[in-house]
Amino acid sequence: MSIIQVNMHEAKSQLSYLSERALAGDKVIIAKAGKPCVELLPHVQAQPVRQAGRLKGKIVIPDDFDSTANDIIDSFYGSQL
Numbered sequence: 001m002s003i004i005q006v007n008m009h010e011a012k013s014q015l016s017y018l019s020e021r022a023l024a025g026d027k028v029i030i031a032k033a034g035k036p037c038v039e040l041l042p043h044v045q046a047q048p049v050r051q052a053g054r055l056k057g058k059i060v061i062p063d064d065f066d067s068t069a070n071d072i073i074d075s076f077y078g079s080q081l
Contacts, residue, residue, distance in 0.1 A: 005029040005036065 004018065004026055011018060011030045018040055022028045028040035 001025050001027060003027045003029065005031055007034070008032050011040075 004021055006014065006018065006028075008030060018028050018030075022040045023042050029036045030038040030040065
């Protein structure tokens, strides 16, 4: 990563190049009268907001969900129980 600092006029004429440098990971700073005033950053897509309960009514849990046959338990644990 390198730091690139350009003045406002230069940034206007080289915006495409500076955008590519920012996308490549370089830090691009635009200065006005020699003083840094703007940093050019790549856009980061915001994560969608998760909605609680959106699958309500679509998932069915059977009544015997918590009961497991002994032969299946034995196949996992053997005779340790």
